[in-house]
Amino acid sequence: MDYKEIKKMTAGKLREEIAAKFPDVDGVTSMKKEQLVEVLAEKLGIDTHAHAAVDIDKTAIKQKIKALKKERDEALAAHDKARLHEIRHAIHKQKHILRRAVKKADEAAAHASKS
Numbered sequence: 001m002d003y004k005e006i007k008k009m010t011a012g013k014l015r016e017e018i019a020a021k022f023p024d025v026d027g028v029t030s031m032k033k034e035q036l037v038e039v040l041a042e043k044l045g046i047d048t049h050a051h052a053a054v055d056i057d058k059t060a061i062k063q064k065i066k067a068l069k070k071e072r073d074e075a076l077a078a079h080d081k082a083r084l085h086e087i088r089h090a091i092h093k094q095k096h097i098l099r100r101a102v103k104k105a106d107e108a109a110a111h112a113s114k115s
Contacts, residue, residue: 003046004109006037014040056101065094 009063012035015028017062022043031039041047068091 001046002109003041006040006044006046009037011036018043056097058098059100061094061098063068065091065098068094 006014011033014033015031018025018028018036018040025039025043028036028039068087072084072087073092075087
């Protein structure tokens with residue numbers, strides 16, 4: 001079991017898993033999902049630091065790209081080459097941030113699975 005699998009589990013499944021494997025843990029029924037994930041990862045010896053550092057808000061970046069594309073279309077219709085260049089550069093930057101974060105997440109997951 002790796003960190004990704006634990007993250008995907010529901011809170012109910014996490015509670016069952018912890019109760020079955022680690023009966024010494026108290027207060028499982030009152031814990032929220034994030035706490036349950038941390039406890040189970042800690043008990044199984046899975047590193048959570050690499051995964052937490054990579055998490056970004058992908059939806060926010062994608063929404064920003066979508067807004068920039070609308071601006072790009074407006075600048076294209078207005079024949080504003082300078083603004084068009086700025087917007088295209090901004091879109092490229094956002095896509096680069098997104099790709100870089102996904103790459104780091106993949107590397108962190110590969111590193112965690114080797115351990």
